[in-house]
Amino acid sequence: MSVVSRTNLAKAALGPLAAAVLIVVLNAGAIPPYQAYSVGLAAVYTVLVLSVNLLAGWAGIWSIAHPALFALGAYFAAYGSTHGWSLEVVVLGATGCGAALGAFLGAAGARFSMLYVALLTLAFTMVSLEVMGQWTSVTGGDQGIAMEKLDSALGLGTLASAGTQAQYIAVGVAGIALAAAALARPSALRMRLVAAKSHPMAARSIGIAPEAQSALAFAVSAAFAALAGVLLALVVGFVSPDPFSLALAISLIAACVLGGAGKVLGAVVGGAYLTWAPTAAENVGVAQPVLQGVVLIGALLFLPGGVVPFLGRLARRLRRPSAQQPPTPAAPPEEAPRSVPRPAATAPELLRLDEVAVTFGGLRALEGASMSVRAGETLAIIGPNGAGKTTLLNVLSGLVGGGRVAGSARYDGRLLLKTRATARRRLGIGRTFQHAETFGELTVMENVLCTRRRITGHNRARAVELLKSVGLAHVADRYPAELPFGLHKRLDLARALAEEPELLILDEPFGGLDAGERTLLARQIVRQQERGTAVVIIDHVLDDLFAVAHRVVALDFGRPIAEGEPGTILDDPRVRSSYLGESGVRGELPRRDGAEGAAVELHGVDHAYGGITALRGVDLTVPRGSVVGVVGANGAGKSTLGRILHGTLAPTRGRRAARGDLSTALVPEGRALFKTLSLRENLEVAAYAAGVRGAELRARLAETADWLPPRLRERMGMPAAGLSGGEQQILAIARALMARPDLLIVDEPALGLSPAMVDEVYARLGLLAREGMTVVLLEQSLGRAASACHEVVVLHEGGIAVSGEPADPTFLARAERAYFDGQDDAPVAAAQG
Template identity: 85%
Template sequence: MSVVSRTNLARAALGPLAAAALIAVLSAGVIAPYQAYSVGIAAVYTVLVLSVGLLAGWAGIWSIAHPAFFALGAYFAAYGSTHDWSLELVVVAAVGCGAALGAFLGSAGARFSMLYVALLTLAFAMVSMEVMGQWTSVTGGDQGIPMEKLHSALGLGTVASAGTQAQYIAVAVAGIALGVAVLARPSALRMRLVAAKSHPMAARSVGIAPEAQSALAFAVSAAFASLAGVLLALVVGFVSPEPFSLVLATSLIAACVLGGAGTLLGAVVGGAYLTWAPTAAESVGVPQPILQGVVLIAALLFLPGGVVPFLGRLARRLFRRPVAQPAAAVEPPEENPVPVPPPPAPTTAEVLRLDDVAVTFGGLKALEGGSISVRAGETLAIIGPNGAGKTTLVNVLSGLVGAGRVAGDARYHGESLLKTRATARRALGIGRTFQHAEVFAELTVLENVLCTHRRITARHRARAVELLEQTGLAHVADRYPAELPFGLHKRLDLARALAEEPELLILDEPFGGLDATERTLLARQIVRQQQRGTAVVIIDHVLDDLFAVAHRVVAFDFGRPIGEGEPGKILDDPRVRSSYLGKGGVLEALPPRDGTEPAALRLEGVHHTYGGVTALRGIDLTITRGSVIGVVGANGAGKSTLGRIVHGALDPTGGRRTADKDIRAALVPEGRALFKTLSLQENLEVSAYAAGIKGAALRARLTETAEWLPRRLRDRMGVPAAGLSGGEQQIVAIARALMARPDLLIVDEPALGLSPAMVDEVYGRLGRLAHEGMTVVLLEQSLGRAASASHEVVVLHEGRMAVRGEPADPSFLARAEQAYFNGQGDVPATAARG
């Protein structure tokens, strides 16, 4: 398989061929001299728009600095022509200088947000304009500088400025530039640029440094803009500061948006627009800025992707042939079950060892005393409830802890790992997947796998195709992730992690969100890696499937390892079992119920899907007024989805939600979602404004809610939410929900990340609300905690209601524990009872 296909070469040749045809028409005198001059200017602008559009479309960087690079090339040409420079020296000097300055801007801007990149490029443009005006010995200042002839050092003759020869050169260079861009589309350069733009963290995990990609993209783009400046000087014959103003910067952005950022034909459309927009404005009798503004607004409103993408979609809709839709159910050929290889011998070399690794984020200890080891061919499972530190641990292995401070020692094949950059760990042989399958949305399935290589060879393509066949993705190789269900995203994430045959494979919740068939296929892939001798570290909450492929299990809770053992025995450890099921604290007894309470809300046959992922299935649930319902399940069981449906923020895919017309529901989301830069009082006020509460009513509601808060928070109403502890933030999040005076309060993971003392305080305050008659739904991972604080408990397992009952029932907790881990539990016939 060739790296550059014949089809792509044929497409790349279209640009130069079109340029040659246009030059032939120009030389035949068919076009009037003035129009021929406009064609030359349009060719110059095509190169310039191409440089801006590909930077925006491929790297996600919008630059205001390109008029400065455009001017740089023009002044190099003018200055060189009057100082006996050769044409080749002018081009090399202009392009080289532009590339160096572009690389500087790209690397500096990569550390900031898009807004700061825009400001940085704006500052560069303003400084450049000032230099153009003040450096009169080189630029001629406001008077400008004439362009003379340029002689070729290679014996190609002399190029006279402001003549037909210069116009031909401009058209030829534009055609060649388009051809080069066509060749770049299937290259690793474009794929890695798009990957870094689409998902910087996932890009780092496959060895792509977003900062380096930004610098490279800006350098190439600036080089093309400088080349366009050389062409402008040749075609016009005179260089002055006027054409390179900030007006040109905004016009360039408008031209890119109009044509279609990142498209090649869009650059031609944008170049024509910049050339003939002044004539069009004059013909309709409006100032050019007004016309450009109207065109840009119209394009953003009606053609947000640009003219060329719109016409492309229209053509595909009109002329495309019917194709068979590849269903998500298409699977690789069935195989006989492959037994898990035995664990490696104790003498097998260790691939990875962590000793007392700790990670802190400010004052928060996310991981402490993390010590694990894994040998070649061994699969180590890491389990624990949400917030136990599992993902932090694997982020340490892949170097993606962000602002966290890492201490301790990590050894990979005996060498220190912690000081190795994240982007270098892929080359060491470490591959990883992500919990939510962080694929690159703007790359095809095949390109998602190929982008892991700096230079793509025929062998790399063959290996990528082989991986797609192994993972059941070959039939969708040319599709984009948005066209595929979630299960195929998971497979793609795995294929990308396996692209360079890692020695250590890290899988973050690979079984989550998959159906039974997909989980079986994934297990086979893991077994294949074990047979190859790959060390595998897996995090997951789907314990049955996890234990089926694991050799050894380490359990974490509150950021620390609490147990280690074989898959079939680890849950016998009381500490491990307690970390999942929890222990009920000493809480005030709930107000009794007599069974006559009216229903506040009913769910009948509710199911919900996200794309191809089934989050809930067949949920029948009645919530009575004044009751506390605990909804329990492992991470990914469907609790948050159920909470959003109960709240009314999410409409179920199927089934029916019926609530009393006067019921007011409020949701406290997982993670609290406070506005960290706002004060405690401002967080409460935002909630009141959203509920339409203002003026005196707002002040009264603030006073009332503040009384519910502990004294230490009432005295700190002006403190930013970010300055509160995790437990205090949770209490504030509940108080924010109370500002609307709800009848039904849904609290998602109220104990997440809190110390035991703060858990008791939060639950104590929720108990007070229950005594005041509020209906409460607790979404919890801890069965023991939910049982101690609820009238009834529902256990969810993989989106279905496995069991429901009252904690007072002596047999219920045993059935609930079984349902929690393996889903085996029958919902009693009274499950639909209010």
């Protein structure tokens, strides 16, 4: 049984209570008849605006179809009244037809972006209004159709139109509609609609189908719009095409924005605005569209959330003038787990993968993945960036998207690959995300409760206990945006645990957490192991990952390359090579002249994104004319360091010092090319950004084109999307060269490239270095960096673990250790020596 609190009931009762008071006032004659008519009309528009308002605010769908649905209800009532239909048949028929059409629009529109949904609903309105205008035998065409009385089949009497009785009915129905919306606000229906709107992929992982939610939301909204049309016919007494033009659709959107999208009281403000805007425009002597445009622009500029949210914030500020966010309590004083419970020898096999492969067009992201997990066992998946780890997790949770999946997967004896993503939650599979994809418009408690189709007292009690167990009970009524990153991660975990899954999938849960938070998370994983939950986990924080894992599978280039226990897996040369790269022959590097000084220096640099520490205490000097490699696993802070060296990101703390006339260029990870532009146009865009025009632009184009390999020079007019990955990387470097930088920073130059293309990219970077350019390479592969750089810096969890010259015979061994655990064993080695 659903739980409705007394507070919610009291709020819902306000609508009918206000309607009853207004009806009494109308009946007493306190309001003049011409104003009483406007009150009835405002009630009609309140129901109509409510239907659009909640659809936009809760489901994220802005509809232009509602004038047609509004007209449907009105014509249904007028036609029915002239053909002896009862009041009940009219109401049920109008709302039923509206709901059916709304469900169709919602289901069809769910496949498209907001722009295409707007075009779809616009086309629906244009066609519907044209049909209504031409179907003269039913609608009366341009002449309209008069509304007559409606008899109740249930013996409730006769309802006459265009009178005080119709006005009372409209006010009463508006009050009931507001009450229904207020009761729906704390319900699972609203939570699941908001979840599907906020993050469709995360919603699927907890069993919510965004397409079904869109269809349901549109169906309910359309039913309310059709009901408003029935009320309009009763209050006005006559139905013609004039009120249902496309201008009404624009006015409805303006009314929603003005009142506040998703706010129940916003519908009242919007209804009043639609009713009295014509009168206000006439009184000030301007055209109604002009007044509506001014009001809409003013609302967007000064009250972007709407009148109701603004008044709500103002009231809270007056009640709590000095209210601040309460401090976050420290994590529970728990010690790190001393031992990981082993699964019972007789524990059944819960999951088995056999030769699973995933392809995206011509890209093979996963190949030959075969592994198994028993109940109570934790399987860790490791590998460098791009190894296929997240793709594997997406296969398990059904979130591969446009990828083509082959092979076999069985979960608890069922064929998993043929099961929809939304159904896997019901099978007992829970999932977290790398970046803690929480639902921002739901509170912490609602983020957990939205996993249920209906909310009962038992569900709410279980949610409270779950939030206590992960240390979130004190922020249950807060929104995710008010929480630090560590609590975001806990909330993501709590949502995954909400229905006690048998298989828990964790995507980089330790990333971005401090030591105390990692200890808390490790204890939570051990608790799940103790209750028999199987866990599949990936992470780049190997120490914490291995502390909770029973077995480890290593991936590289989408294929499993090794399997073993946490204490021995890194001893496998294939695993070390996948992370560190092969130590190739050092290429020819330019001689460095120490007298030339530094190109850029960092002193005590820290940087944080919200609650995530990306860099800490970084001191780094990049000498002029040198090639410096910054090496580390994914998440070590390389990209952040590159942006700070480039100068486009200011450090949270510390100082960047650069030579006064230093010119820098950054080639970002993933290349960030303009794929639809040609090679030449990509280069020209970079030149324009650097302020280069005319003859200088032509000279630089020719100079840069000479640097490109012949096969690219011959295709300068083709789109960049037609190049291979390696060719795109070379083009991205060439685009950076258009600024003639003194310092070139290249982020992951070898990512996703074949060995032959890696060699070519590095050869061209070496050529730039020999021509005198200072180069910083941000790399995962220690071996590649060691073969191409004068100096290598190893980052580990945002700090410099070790730095040195690859020519030093002891450096590579020290760097390998620091790469994985952040420790530099040079002092130990020196003491032993």
